[in-house]
Amino acid sequence: MVGIGIVNATSDSFFSGARSGTPERAVEDGMALVREGFDMLDVGAVAARSGPPVPAAEEAARLVPAIEALARDSGVPVLADTFSAEVAARAIEAGAAAINDISGAADPALIEVVAASGCGYVLTQMDGPPRIDRERPPRADVLGELREWFARKLGQLADAGVDPERVTLDPGFDFDLSVDDDLELLRRLGELRELGRPLFVALSRKDFLGALAAGS
Numbered sequence: 398m399v400g401i402g403i404v405n406a407t408s409d410s411f412f413s414g415a416r417s418g419t420p421e422r423a424v425e426d427g428m429a430l431v432r433e434g435f436d437m438l439d440v441g442a443v444a445a446r447s448g449p450p451v452p453a454a455e456e457a458a459r460l461v462p463a464i465e466a467l468a469r470d471s472g473v474p475v476l477a478d479t480f481s482a483e484v485a486a487r488a489i490e491a492g493a494a495a496i497n498d499i500s501g502a503a504d505p506a507l508i509e510v511v512a513a514s515g516c517g518y519v520l521t522q523m524d525g526p527p528r529i530d531r532e533r534p535p536r537a538d539v540l541g542e543l544r545e546w547f548a549r550k551l552g553q554l555a556d557a558g559v560d561p562e563r564v565t566l567d568p569g570f571d572f573d574l575s576v577d578d579d580l581e582l583l584r585r586l587g588e589l590r591e592l593g594r595p596l597f598v599a600l601s602r603k604d605f606l607g608a609l610a611a612g613s
Contacts, residue, residue, distance in 0.1 A: 439497055
């Protein structure tokens, strides 16, 4: 198991205690996480919460300097959390080892960037565009649906030239999943490993943890 430290170079992330705000602060926070023992850093500059689109130039201005400094100085692999093809290309040039794409491989241009670079890629299960609120669909068999979705996407990525050995799967806890879905996936998480790829599991201060704490 690899411990991944999350760095949010934003001022509007869901949890106020994880807002780095500026590239300089993001670098400081990332280095602190490495000193605490994290094996890898995931750096993003657009909050996953709902909101208006963020221009690529604005995202890159916050993300790329942090990626460059942390890739150079931290001594651990650094992932760029973005679903923008333009920003991903710049982050890879700055030293990002992988792209963490919460859009569910929605943009062919981003997949072309990943394929051309040979970098790693985190594929997140997502039913629609990021940063847009929507009703969570009822799922009769959440594990079966996710396995089918990932298998289909892995085939599409391979067809686009992305090396399957460089893909990691993120079930997308709390994005398009209900509390019950999250709990069922947690209970049976190991079954997703049957797809033959590592799992990227992000459990943070999200809705379903709050619901559990409240007893709902």
